[in-house]
Amino acid sequence: xxxxxxxxxxxxxxxxxxxxxxxxxxxxxxxxxxxxxxxxxxxxxxxxxxxxxxxxxxxxxxxxxxxxxxxxxxxxxxxxxxxxxxxxxxxxxxxxxxxxxxxxxxxxxxxxxxxxxxxxxxxxxxxxxxxxxxxxxxxxxxxxxxxxxxxxxxxxxxxxxxxxxxxxxxxxxxxxxxxxxxxxxxxxxxxxxxxxxxxxxxxxxxxxxxxxxxxxxxxxxxxxxxxxxxxxxxxxxxxxxxxxxxxxxxxxxxxxxxxxxxxxxxxxxxxxxxxxxxxxxxxxxxxxxxxxxxxxxxxxxxxxxxxxxxxxxxxxxxxxxxxxxxxxxxxxxxxxxxxxxxxxxxxxxxxxxxxxxxxxxxxxxxxxxxxxxxxxxxxxxxxxxxxxxxxxxx
Amino acid sequence: xxxxxxxxxxxxxxxxxxxxxxxxxxxxxxxxxxxxxxxxxxxxxxxxxxxxxxxxxxxxxxxxxxxxxxxxxxxxxxxxxxxxxxxxxxxxxxxxxxxxxxxxxxxxxxxxxxxxxxxxxxxxxxxxxxxxxxxxxxxxxxxxxxxxxxxxxxxxxxxxxxxxxxxxxxxxxxxxxxxxxxxxxxxxxxxxxxxxxxxxxxxxxxxxxxxxxxxxxxxxxxxxxxxxxxxxxxxxxxxxxxxxxxxxxxxxxxxx
Numbered sequence: 001x002x003x004x005x006x007x008x009x010x011x012x013x014x015x016x017x018x019x020x021x022x023x024x025x026x027x028x029x030x031x032x033x034x035x036x037x038x039x040x041x042x043x044x045x046x047x048x049x050x051x052x053x054x055x056x057x058x059x060x061x062x063x064x065x066x067x068x069x070x071x072x073x074x075x076x077x078x079x080x081x082x083x084x085x086x087x088x089x090x091x092x093x094x095x096x097x098x099x100x101x102x103x104x105x106x107x108x109x110x111x112x113x114x115x116x117x118x119x120x121x122x123x124x125x126x127x128x129x130x131x132x133x134x135x136x137x138x139x140x141x142x143x144x145x146x147x148x149x150x151x152x153x154x155x156x157x158x159x160x161x162x163x164x165x166x167x168x169x170x171x172x173x174x175x176x177x178x179x180x181x182x183x184x185x186x187x188x189x190x191x192x193x194x195x196x197x198x199x200x201x202x203x204x205x206x207x208x209x210x211x212x213x214x215x216x217x218x219x220x221x222x223x224x225x226x227x228x229x230x231x232x233x234x235x236x237x238x239x240x241x242x243x244x245x246x247x248x249x250x251x252x253x254x255x256x257x258x259x260x261x262x263x264x265x266x267x268x269x270x271x272x273x274x275x276x277x278x279x280x281x282x283x284x285x286x287x288x289x290x291x292x293x294x295x296x297x298x299x300x301x302x303x304x305x306x307x308x309x310x311x312x313x314x315x316x317x318x319x320x321x322x323x324x325x326x327x328x329x330x331x332x333x334x335x336x337x338x339x340x341x342x343x344x345x346x347x348x349x350x351x352x353x354x355x356x357x358x359x360x361x362x363x364x365x366x367x368x369x370x371x372x373x374x375x376x377x378x379x380x381x382x383x384x385x386x387x388x389x390x391x392x393x394x
Numbered sequence: 395x396x397x398x399x400x401x402x403x404x405x406x407x408x409x410x411x412x413x414x415x416x417x418x419x420x421x422x423x424x425x426x427x428x429x430x431x432x433x434x435x436x437x438x439x440x441x442x443x444x445x446x447x448x449x450x451x452x453x454x455x456x457x458x459x460x461x462x463x464x465x466x467x468x469x470x471x472x473x474x475x476x477x478x479x480x481x482x483x484x485x486x487x488x489x490x491x492x493x494x495x496x497x498x499x500x501x502x503x504x505x506x507x508x509x510x511x512x513x514x515x516x517x518x519x520x521x522x523x524x525x526x527x528x529x530x531x532x533x534x535x536x537x538x539x540x541x542x543x544x545x546x547x548x549x550x551x552x553x554x555x556x557x558x559x560x561x562x563x564x565x566x567x568x569x570x571x572x573x574x575x576x577x578x579x580x581x582x583x584x585x586x587x588x589x590x591x592x593x594x595x596x597x598x599x600x601x602x603x604x605x606x607x608x609x610x611x612x613x614x615x616x617x618x619x620x621x622x623x624x625x626x627x628x629x630x631x632x633x634x635x636x637x638x639x640x641x642x643x644x645x646x647x648x649x650x
Contacts, residue, residue: 011521012518012520012521013489013516013517013518014447014516015447015448015518015539015541015545016515016518016519016538016539016541016543016547016562017448017515017542017543017544017562017565017566019519019520019541019543019544019547020543020544020545021543042536083564092427102490149493157567159451159458160444160445160458161455164447165445169445169447172447173447173448173450173566173567176448176565176566176567177565177566177567178565178566179543239468262552264504273494274493275490275491275494276489276490276516277445277488278445278447279492279516284490286490286494288494289466289467289491289494289495290443290490290491290492290493290494290495291443291444291461291490292444292445292490370505384523
């Protein structure tokens with residue numbers, strides 16, 4: 001795949017200063033992805049450190065109450081550090097070491113990717129700096145301190161909307177000034193090639209496990225795989241193995257915010273247009289002049305105005321469907337899953353659960369839906385309380 | 395010879411950059427005239443973008459000011475048409491505003507209004523084909539950049555470029571620097587081995603001394619953040635201080 005194109009999407013739209021770094025990264029990734037020793041070391045870390053395979057859990061009470069399709073939950077929330085982000089980070093951190101880098105930098109929205117990066121840096125003896133929007137630091141103050149405990153420096157980003165998009169800008173700027181010892185550990189299937197391919201490869205373990213586990217539990221493929229989408233890493237990780245299985249419907253749940261007909265949402269494929277930003281051609285929330293829109297979601301991890309280029313291509317081809325889920329629906333699903341199954345999902349993942357709650361009752365009991373729970377929701381308890389107007393002491 | 399080629403024919407060129415519409419269009423018009431009076435050889439006008447990832451804080455803040463004052467590409471097209479500068483004007487912007495406008499329509503408007511070319515920092519050599527066609531069709535130059543990290547890319551880029559080569563002096567983003575990296579001279583030497591394209595150095599140039607130092611080996615000196623900072627300091631009254639500063643730079647560039 002030349003320059004990492006997915007149909008017309010992807011590419012390497014970045015300043016010349018960074019070109020040598022991404023060209024070298026692509027070359028090194030090609031070399032190491034096919035190396036037996038690298039694969040063995042990565043596999044061992046996934047099994048012995050991250051805790052893979054993650055469970056595919058039959059949500060029996062949720063299924064019974066909804067009265068339709070059988071619901072399985074892919075429990076990425078049970079991974080070490082509490083989300084799917086560790087899958088990607090361990091791969092990139094190992095690669096960074098192979099490339100002789102001694103320092104990781106990363107953006108983070110909700111803090112899950114920042115925590116995962118800080119964790120991998122601690123484990124592998126790398127320096128670590130995280131860039132996080134000031135607004136997100138306030139929403140996710142516990143994760144900020146977690147990263148600091150892990151030895152990372154967390155830099156507040158004050159520019160623009162002070163959220164995930166601005167954190168990516170700041171990390172790109174930092175990388176452009178210091179590439180010799182520094183690897184940009186990008187957290188999603190976005191950015192310039194090779195990131196969308198590389199991050200997808202590291203996350204595709206999710207879908208491979210779903211398929212194996214489903215075959216051994218049910219002796220068949222699921223009818224649908226549902227995941228939340230910001231940049232889209234847990235979604236592409238869940239979908240990738242099933243792209244060739246036409247019978248499996250792939251559904252991405254975007255942040256509908258306060259509603260897709262209000263300005264306050266981050267539903268890129270519902271409302272966005274094709275553009276070029278953050279190193280890639282894809283869909284973006286933007287105005288008629290091509291200015292990137294200040295998006296909104298209750299979930300810091302989905303509060304991003306773009307989407308990975310492979311999703312853009314799956315969308316155009318009709319292979320995957322993307323639906324908006326509002327803040328309110330996500331909060332309802334967060335509480336529902338917590339009370340019904342005793343599982344507190346990340347507010348990001350609750351977007352996927354919300355869609356399953358809407359879809360399952362209309363489907364027959366012979367149907368099976370897999371919902372990827374990308375992360376756990378401890379970090380969101382304070383925001384949910386705030387949303388509900390409940391005063392708690394953190 | 396193209397308008398841009400002529401700008402380099404008289405000795406080292408002084409190429410100031412300003413963000414269009416900062417703090418408002420009227421001021422930009424006054425600053426444009428002041429820069430012409432001060433002897434600018436080419437003027438870069440930044441079409442503001444919401445997320446300028448190659449810029450440091452000074453130009454980023456200028457873009458924010460311009461956008462909140464309602465600046466758009468259309469308003470800058472009108473401004474350039476109205477001013478009718480003798481000096482070639484380049485638009486510097488990110489690719490998304492061009493893409494959203496439509497590359498064909500955008501370059502058409504450039505040609506109609508007297509914009510001589512485009513600098514698009516997030517459209518590297520490998521991706522430039524999609525804009526190169528529309529530019530060429532309307533006689534616009536699409537300026538290529540080289541950076542200290544470009545290494546073996548320099549020869550390839552220099553060979554295929556036209557107008558001039560924008561040499562990024564140091565790593566990182568735009569912004570004034572006390573000391574410039576020593577890499578620019580070497581980059582220019584590499585480029586000149588394969589092409590006689592004019593080479594202008596930018597990123598971090600902020601004083602007449604630095605400008606003089608660069609003009610000794612480069613075909614042009616690009617000054618951005620230092621001017622934008624004067625505009626930020628003086629607001630609507632910036633035209634005169636910008637003119638004075640530009641005169642100083644122009645003199646030190648020409649003395650070589």
